[in-house]
Amino acid sequence: MKFSFSEEQEEFRSFLRRFLEEKSPTTEVRRLMATDAGWEKEQWQKVNTELGLTAIAIPEEYGGQGFGLSEQCIVLEEMGRFLLCAPYFSSAVLTANAILYGASEEYKKKYLPEIASGDLTASLAFTEETGAWDISSMSMCATKNKNTYRLTGIKSFVLDGHMSDLIIVLAKVDDNSGSQRLALFSVDSTAVGLTKNLLNSTDQTRKLAKLTFTDVEATCISSDDVTEAMHKTFLKSCIGLSNEMVGGAERLREDTLEYVKMRMQFGRSIASFQVTKHKATDMLADVELAKSAAYYAAAAFDDGESDIAATASIAKASASEAYMQTAINAVQMHGGIGFTWDNDTHLWFKRAKSSEVFLGTADFHRELMMQSWDQ
Amino acid sequence: MSINEEQVRNEVREWLKENWSPNLDLVEWRLKLADSGWGMANWPAEWYGRDLPVSLVPAIEEEFSKIGALTIPKSGIRMLAAATILNHGSDMHKEKFLKRIITGEDVWCQLFSEPGSGSDLAGATTKAVMVGNKWVVNGQKVWTTSAHKAHWGLLLARTDMDETKHRGLSYFIIDMNQPGVETQPLMQMNGHASFNQVFLTDAEVMPDFQVAELGDGWQVATTTLMHERRAADSLRSWGQASKGDGPIYDQERVETETTMQPYKWYPQRAGRVDLIMDRAKETDAIKDPAIRQEIAKLMTLHKSAEWTARRARAAQEQGKPQGPEGSLGKLAASNVARAAAKVHTLISGADAMLTGEDSPMDGIIAEILVSFPASSIAGGTDEIQKNIISERVLNMPKETRFDADKPFKDIPRNTVS
Numbered sequence: 001m002k003f004s005f006s007e008e009q010e011e012f013r014s015f016l017r018r019f020l021e022e023k024s025p026t027t028e029v030r031r032l033m034a035t036d037a038g039w040e041k042e043q044w045q046k047v048n049t050e051l052g053l054t055a056i057a058i059p060e061e062y063g064g065q066g067f068g069l070s071e072q073c074i075v076l077e078e079m080g081r082f083l084l085c086a087p088y089f090s091s092a093v094l095t096a097n098a099i100l101y102g103a104s105e106e107y108k109k110k111y112l113p114e115i116a117s118g119d120l121t122a123s124l125a126f127t128e129e130t131g132a133w134d135i136s137s138m139s140m141c142a143t144k145n146k147n148t149y150r151l152t153g154i155k156s157f158v159l160d161g162h163m164s165d166l167i168i169v170l171a172k173v174d175d176n177s178g179s180q181r182l183a184l185f186s187v188d189s190t191a192v193g194l195t196k197n198l199l200n201s202t203d204q205t206r207k208l209a210k211l212t213f214t215d216v217e218a219t220c221i222s223s224d225d226v227t228e229a230m231h232k233t234f235l236k237s238c239i240g241l242s243n244e245m246v247g248g249a250e251r252l253r254e255d256t257l258e259y260v261k262m263r264m265q266f267g268r269s270i271a272s273f274q275v276t277k278h279k280a281t282d283m284l285a286d287v288e289l290a291k292s293a294a295y296y297a298a299a300a301f302d303d304g305e306s307d308i309a310a311t312a313s314i315a316k317a318s319a320s321e322a323y324m325q326t327a328i329n330a331v332q333m334h335g336g337i338g339f340t341w342d343n344d345t346h347l348w349f350k351r352a353k354s355s356e357v358f359l360g361t362a363d364f365h366r367e368l369m370m371q372s373w374d375q
Numbered sequence: 376m377s378i379n380e381e382q383v384r385n386e387v388r389e390w391l392k393e394n395w396s397p398n399l400d401l402v403e404w405r406l407k408l409a410d411s412g413w414g415m416a417n418w419p420a421e422w423y424g425r426d427l428p429v430s431l432v433p434a435i436e437e438e439f440s441k442i443g444a445l446t447i448p449k450s451g452i453r454m455l456a457a458a459t460i461l462n463h464g465s466d467m468h469k470e471k472f473l474k475r476i477i478t479g480e481d482v483w484c485q486l487f488s489e490p491g492s493g494s495d496l497a498g499a500t501t502k503a504v505m506v507g508n509k510w511v512v513n514g515q516k517v518w519t520t521s522a523h524k525a526h527w528g529l530l531l532a533r534t535d536m537d538e539t540k541h542r543g544l545s546y547f548i549i550d551m552n553q554p555g556v557e558t559q560p561l562m563q564m565n566g567h568a569s570f571n572q573v574f575l576t577d578a579e580v581m582p583d584f585q586v587a588e589l590g591d592g593w594q595v596a597t598t599t600l601m602h603e604r605r606a607a608d609s610l611r612s613w614g615q616a617s618k619g620d621g622p623i624y625d626q627e628r629v630e631t632e633t634t635m636q637p638y639k640w641y642p643q644r645a646g647r648v649d650l651i652m653d654r655a656k657e658t659d660a661i662k663d664p665a666i667r668q669e670i671a672k673l674m675t676l677h678k679s680a681e682w683t684a685r686r687a688r689a690a691q692e693q694g695k696p697q698g699p700e701g702s703l704g705k706l707a708a709s710n711v712a713r714a715a716a717k718v719h720t721l722i723s724g725a726d727a728m729l730t731g732e733d734s735p736m737d738g739i740i741a742e743i744l745v746s747f748p749a750s751s752i753a754g755g756t757d758e759i760q761k762n763i764i765s766e767r768v769l770n771m772p773k774e775t776r777f778d779a780d781k782p783f784k785d786i787p788r789n790t791v792s
């Protein structure tokens with residue numbers, strides 16, 4: 001359903017919201033974001049087992065619950081709302097989809113059930129040091145040595161890459177016909193030759209790592225070229241991220257509204273100034289439009305619509321701008337206090353900034369949109 | 376009276392030839408600048424200036440920079456203090472404070488904003504009460520830049536609760552080094568702590584440290600704010616240490632690291648348009664047609680804002696009445712900062728997520744992205760600027776006010792003390 005949620009979905013959302021409200025107050029977010037890991041295994045497993053969040057969109061045959069992207073996007077939206085510090089986007093969105101679409105049956109059976117149960121955390125290493133998001137720009141090459149493969153090179157901006165148990169790497173490989181194909185490789189996080197560096201990220205709630213591979217032994221887990229599979233993974237991840245982003249934007253918008261209603265200047269509530277009302281209304285419009293695009297895209301993906309590439313980009317471009325603009329307005333409407341570390345606004349402001357560029361800026365997605373319509 | 380620029384340039388050159396040396400002590404040098412009037416040439420001749428029109432200041436500064444001679448750092452609250460004292464201060468104030476502002480020995484802060492009154496500065500509730508022969512001050516100030524380094528504070532305090540809001544305020548100069556003044560740093564979203572909370576508990580002010588008459592506080596504060604807002608245009612530059620060899624340069628570098636340290640991130644907060652083209656070339660973002668458009672839009676905004684600020688300065692220097700262009704500088708500067716942060720994000724791409732040594736230019740770009748929001752808040756928010764411009768420049772009807780005519784004590788306000 002592209003324009004409304006079912007009763008069950010709404011119920012699931014409100015249940016989840018209450019749950020995360022309790023589990024992820026900003027005191028907890030601040031505590032976890034200050035750690036190198038960024039999340040805590042025991043605590044995350046408790047949340048995850050109770051709610052089955054990592055299983056939600058994985059097909060039943062691989063140990064999941066078999067729901068669609070729409071349901072998973074409810075989870076993401078609520079996580080974005082509460083800035084939940086957990087290895088969810090890395091494992092259950094990026095990597096689970098890459099495996100689902102790109103890996104051979106054997107490896108789907110091997111990894112997906114473990115990701116679904118939450119026992120295995122996984123990161124997808126595809127972006128390189130250039131920070132380019134398009135799959136075709138990847139340069140890492142795997143070399144074949146008898147039956148094993150070896151990886152050398154650098155993958156960067158790898159979400160949770162410093163912590164995950166399993167790393168799935170996108171790299172090129174020579175196939176028998178003498179041309180190259182894109183393939184997926186699995187690498188154990190403790191593999192010899194793999195160096196993991198946590199990067200300093202402005203948004204401390206989203207940990208990024210640089211992974212340096214020096215002749216690391218890897219297992220090829222895909223049989224065919226994975227360009228299509230990665231494309232699908234990318235689209236799905238963009239849609240997922242857009243939903244996560246509108247959750248954060250809405251939270252900021254609501255908190256800001258509450259603040260201006262309470263704050264007095266010039267002997268009256270600052271919410272009584274027309275300019276405040278107009279700005280609050282603009283924020284509502286920004287967020288609601290971005291929500292519509294994010295919701296529509298998730299449902300369109302589930303429905304298998306043909307224009308999904310452009311739709312995913314509409315969602316991401318829209319969310320990128322709406323979230324950042326909402327964050328800028330939120331700081332502004334708080335005045336001096338909005339610029340302080342102790343006020344929570346900057347936590348979302350920084351998430352807005354990291355999400356604005358993660359998986360591509362609005363400009364990048366507008367170009368993708370045009371390419372997909374101009375074929 | 377027409378003063379010839381060439382003649383002034385000759386005079387400066389002569390004077391510099393005889394007096395400048397990189398081996399001087401920084402304070403000694405600035406004392407020479409104060410005594411000769413070449414440091415603040417547009418100030419009155421009797422107060423360390425030369426009565427020259429502001430329009431000649433750039434020419435004078437150019438002569439200084441040609442030979443690497445140091446000038447007076449014209450940023451920070453101390454320059455606002457000087458402008459306020461020159462306008463409203465007594466001779467005692469001028470005597471006591473101006474010289475040490477020029478030498479840079481005294482650091483100043485502006486104790487205006489309070490938790491309950493920021494945009495509505497005239498709603499200040501910090502009270503000054505005459506006890507015996509001294510003013511005794513109680514209350515809390517906030518967002519006070521440099522308070523932790525300051526010797527003196529420009530204080531706006533309420534001296535009469537029964538008067539109307541604006542008439543009940545008075546203006547004081549307060550000694551920051553006394554037991555009744557406690558400063559507590561406030562960390563900002565960019566990780567710096569350049570502003571503070573200041574708790575005033577029975578802090579004392581001598582009666583002759585009151586500026587102007589009792590009840591004139593708002594009027595004096597308006598002068599300070601006008602100078603602050605005027606200086607917030609895109610021509611503003613932030614004291615960066617000069618590159619040079621010699622003891623005086625070393626001393627200036629120390630000053631930049633210590634007393635000027637709270638302003639370290641200020642260039643970043645303005646958006647660093649100066650870095651845009653180099654960054655675009657070095658990252659190859661310059662080849663991206665969409666980003667090219669964004670850069671060109673930013674440059675258009677930046678250049679036209681700069682020229683608007685120059686028009687305003689020119690009018691001011693020629694003594695012409697201020698036109699509408701004069702009030703737009705601060706607004707334009709926050710638009711530029713916001714737009715620049717956006718373009719830096721596009722240029723940096725995924726690197727825009729990083730900070731510190733992992734990020735472009737060792738964190739400078741990251742600092743822009745988390746500092747620019749200050750531009751549209753500090754020194755009066757964009758919204759307040761627009762209210763002022765629409766009502767005073769465009770003569771649009773004034774917002775109906777509920778708080779102007781009543782005794783201050785009867786006005787509803789925030790419950791924070």
Ligand SMILES: Cc1cc2nc3c(=O)[nH]c(=O)nc-3n(C[C@H](O)[C@H](O)[C@H](O)COP(=O)(O)OP(=O)(O)OC[C@H]3O[C@@H](n4cnc5c(N)ncnc54)[C@H](O)[C@@H]3O)c2cc1C
Nearest residue numbers: 332333335336485487488493494518519520753754756758
């Ligand atoms: C980096 C920085 C440095 C600073 N340094 C100093 C300093 O050295 N000394 C000092 O005294 N202060 C300083 N300030 C404080 C600054 O001047 C105030 O933060 C600012 O004036 C806003 O006041 P406020 O924070 O109380 O916000 P509020 O006044 O509560 O404003 C909240 C929001 O309401 C809006 N609003 C308020 N009134 C109106 C209205 N009438 N119409 C429409 N909208 C309105 C504002 O625009 C803003 O968006 C600094 C602030 C910053 C960010």
